[in-house]
Amino acid sequence: MCKKRKTFRSLIWAGSLSALFLLIRMLPLYKPVPEDPFSGPHWYNPYEHAVPGGRWLRANFHAHSNAWGIVTNGRKNTVGDILCKYDSLGYDIVGISDYQHITQTGKELYIPCYEHGFNILKTHQGSIGARDVYHNDYILPQTRSQKQHVINRLARRSELVVLNHPDWMGGYSQKDIRQLTGYDLFEVLNDFWISEELWDVALSAGKPAMLLGGDDAHNVFKQTDLARDLTVIYTNSDTVTPAAVYNALRNGTAYGIEVTGNLARATVTEKRAGLDAMPLLTSCKIIHDSLIVTLTGKADHFSFIGQNGRLLSKVSDTGNGLSSAHYMLQPEDTYVRVRISLPDSTRLYLNPVMRTGREREKPLMPASQKRWLFTIFDK
Template sequence: MTKFLKIAGKILASILLAIVLVLAIFSISPIYRFEGPVPFSGENIYNPYADLDTSIGWKRACLHTHTKVDKGINECPYYPDVVYADYMSYGYDILGFTNHQALTPHPIDSSLYIAGYEHGYNLFKFHINAYGVEKVEKFDHILPILLSQKQFMIDRLADDGDFVQFNHPNRTLTIDRRVMEHLSGYRLIEGDAGFGEKDHGRGTSLNHWDEALSAGRYAHNCINDDNHNSKAHASIARRCSWINTPTPYWKDIREQLLKGNFYTTRVPDFGNGDTAVKHAENLILPRIEDIGLKGDTVYMRLSAPASAIRVISQNGTIVDSTFNSSAIQYVMAPEDPYVRMTAWYDNGTTVYTNAFARYSEGDSPYRDFAHPVRWGMTILWNLLLLAVVAGCIYCYKLMFTSRAPLP
């Protein structure tokens, strides 16, 4: 019995040492010096809809969904051709497959391929969509506790392709106001993705996006289904983006996404299981008919009256509202660093615009904030990790190196 306990103890200790060893190896990171919040300012106001072409309308898109794959992490029971057909039946024009750690070819037309994937196998669900890439980044921090670790992965992935999207911050562990006020380098953010499908509207406040905007971190709100089962009635066609692009090809999509020339919609689960009702309702969703900026006046006109339209500014403060109306306009005050608009409908449909923000230099308020490496802290952090690795190896040798008995 004693021998059995010793063997079991060694096995358990080996497993624990292996876990600590892996965590240490996958925690390597530079340590950065971050710039704090810098609210938008300046005489210029950025209009994400400056190039709006009402003659081509909006193309409905989901740029974050999952399928079954032959190589990669499977979180969906259906292959891309099935998922694509399901989305097209709900009136979608564009579908981007972003499987975990895998690039997925377009199943119907290679010219419609969007080179993107969802990066991240860490335990905190800190996931980033990388777009316009040619390869999959295999490294990740298993426990990305540090702000610097998060920034390191954003930088690494952004350098690989066109740009990155910060996925579902509302359901990512360790994401708080401090993180949102300091991270930069992402161009899109999934503002409404935090509470599943039963949040009773709480997720429509977009708190984390406002925290970033209020700190001068400019990004566009691109919400998506993040669907893992296209046959699940309550999961498909729930969040989408409407892009003012002339074609469904990535070159044009990318250009409009970077400008912010799109809006997003949270869609109710119409029909409560009745697919026919859901299909019909998805084809008659309220839309933005016109939106833009005249002087310092922001305006929007919808295709159907909303129960409430609100103008939201610094720290998520509501600065103007209108009710039972299809239009709103608001004169940006000098003290408004940014404004965005949200329209709520009684049936649960919610429409979000991108942010109009002040800036003084360049073409837009977007800034990739400098975060120089703190070399002293970087050396100390990685030496600490090296010491942990060495300690694990030493303990392992002590346990399994046999010693001859003393005479």
């Protein structure tokens, strides 16, 4: 009897230890990355090489096809439907971002993408230049360390990791954004949610997160699902390669467009005409501490925004609109980004110029650091 009880106790212990081991194995532990606003004597300007004479490519990396049948939205769209609609809208790059699945497009300029995440609070990530799918996720509301772990796993398998619609449904809190690292892009513009305020939290904490805009289209037959939020990417080459696209996005030589008002509800043909007629960025230069932004057409006003999302300057013209504006960079400025409102209320969101210690080099995203306990379980 006594021996039996001993064996039973040993089994309970072994079971508890195994459960504890599995629990710890499931709980990634990372140190929070301290806030460290951009600093240094130089300015990194993502548009330094975007000179007149190049082209701006229209891109969308967020559209769902019917890959998952009736399980998710996106059930009405075939890959062919998506490509056809975006072709009609004059897009150069169409990435299909099915959940947990890299979908081929057959396009000459093929960018493999997918959307990662099947948790209840929509803590989602985009994988651009995806080589492989990371099949795990944490279903319940995630800890900051679990979010960090997924980002790190995706970074091993992709050219670029995006925080998708980060402010939507609290997918990422402000505290998360101050402490997370290791991703490349921030989907500031998404049809479901604009995460501009949260982007400033990331930038103010010293995370050089570049902007992405995407439709998150689930039904390309619905006018309001298309060409609402897009990214335009600079190229000065006739032949565009995936590597050039990844570099431009990583370096920030791209900007976002939030299409609003009547154009957001217009037909494909009307939207194509609206996009074709829309002013483009001519240049964004820093000359003697002056940040000068010029467009090919007229804007209603230019907003210069800095540390903690503060509006530093608003330049407008009560007459016919203006095609250029400038702002004197101040010693206390850590980053400055420009948002341009066009007369029809459409907005262009430029990537920030950032202070840096190394001339012409973008500030680095800090490395994530595991806590000691987690290093035992996660090699």
